Amino acid sequence: MxxxxxxxxxxxxxxxxxxxxxxxxxxxxxxxxxxxxxxxxxxxxxxxxxxxxxxxxxxxxxxxxxxxxxxxxxxxxxPDRVLRWFDKDPAPAYAIPLDGEDGLDPETVLQGAGALEPCPDADDLCLSTEFREAWYREIDRTDETTAEQTVAEMLGVPASRLSIRREARSYVAYADGEKVGTWVSYEAMVADVAAQHVLRDRIADWGDVPVEERSGVLRGLRVYLDQCPRCDGSVALTTETRESCCRSREYLVSECANCGARLFEMNAAKVE
Structure with missing residues (x-):
């Protein structure tokens, strides 16, 4: 028995x-x-x-x-901030050095916040497992209302004065008719909104960072997305040639393989 x-x-x-x-x-x-x-x-x-x-x-x-x-x-x-209450050894909030003359280096900030770490099998940086899980949790629960409220918070404008419209292939935020923010797609905006929530809990003075520098950090983080924020599936990294009247430029483009939504695009000449 x-x-x-x-x-x-x-x-x-x-x-x-x-x-x-x-x-x-x-x-x-x-x-x-x-x-x-x-x-x-x-x-x-x-x-x-x-x-x-x-x-x-x-x-x-x-x-x-x-x-x-x-x-x-x-x-x-x-929410990540609730889950962190229960951590046995919660990591202290990272404090950004705000007195640098050259502005913030996104990779330095993201490593300090525990978002990036050395890749286990390559000489490069990768998303940490903990941060990736927290980021995608926020992505999963971000809807249009949450996105608009968070964008207003990110840009420092009242939500009642903010409107977000799709223009061609971009999503543009306006405050009282003035353009205050642009994303290459709705998916890119959702990724930034979700990252804003996670980084706000991990960086002590995140709200004191100027909007332009915070946007730069969020854009830099988007480079590391490996799964589309909305249509799932993998993320493809390609190059694209753009012709003008007198020259051509190569752009590095990241987009969702399943739905073609762009996550970022960058002049290849500026990539180290």
């Missing part, structure tokens, strides 16, 4: 979600759900409430959660 109980316990136990690997936000949410459900059952019987709550707590202890899919749902829908 004892061995059967141990086998049953072992089959139910999920080490990836318990012990040192326990997801604290998941546990908190599931205990609250267990309390609410038990309270409802308590209307019929107090003993049923006690027994059900004890059973629910046992399941959470053994499996890490009560509601199926909780770890995935928590990572996806909880």
């Amino acid at each position: 004892k061995m059967e109980s141990q086998r049953l316990f072992g089959s139910l136990r999920q080490p990836e979600y318990t012990g040192e690997n326990r997801c604290v936000p998941c546990t908190v949410v599931n205990v609250l759900i267990a309390a609410v459900v038990s309270g409802i059952l308590g209307v019929a019987s107090v003993s049923l409430m006690v027994v059900s709550f004890a059973l629910f707590l046992g399941i959470i202890y053994v499996r890490g959660y009560l509601v199926p899919g909780t770890p995935t749902l928590t990572r996806r829908y909880f």
Whole structure:
């Protein structure tokens, strides 16, 4: 009987979600759900409430959660700043040196914020796993209303005075009829809006950085997108030749392979 109980316990136990690997936000949410459900059952019987709550707590202890899919749902829908409350060793907020004469170097800022790190298999920089997950969580929950409110915050204008319109292949933000921001696509704007939320929680003085320099950091971060913010699929990096009356220029272009949405375009001559 004892061995059967141990086998049953072992089959139910999920080490990836318990012990040192326990997801604290998941546990908190599931205990609250267990309390609410038990309270409802308590209307019929107090003993049923006690027994059900004890059973629910046992399941959470053994499996890490009560509601199926909780770890995935928590990572996806909880804001990064909420998830960081539960970190065992939260990283201190990065402080940008604001007194430099040459302006901010996006790569330096992004490394300081933990967004970029050396690639494991190449002499280059890559998105850190933690930052990528936080960034894409924000991308997934960014809708048009959220995007417009955040763009207003980014540009330092009241949302009531801001309008965002599609013009040709670009998305342009206007404040009282004056152009205040431009993105090469809606997807690029969503990527910047989501990154704004994540970086705001990681950089102590992010709000004190001039708008133009913040925009430069966000544009620099967009280079590292490897999945389209809206139509999913991979991101393709190509070159494009543009002809003018007297010369031609090569541009480095990043776009979504599935829907063709552009994420950034840059004069190739300016790329180191």
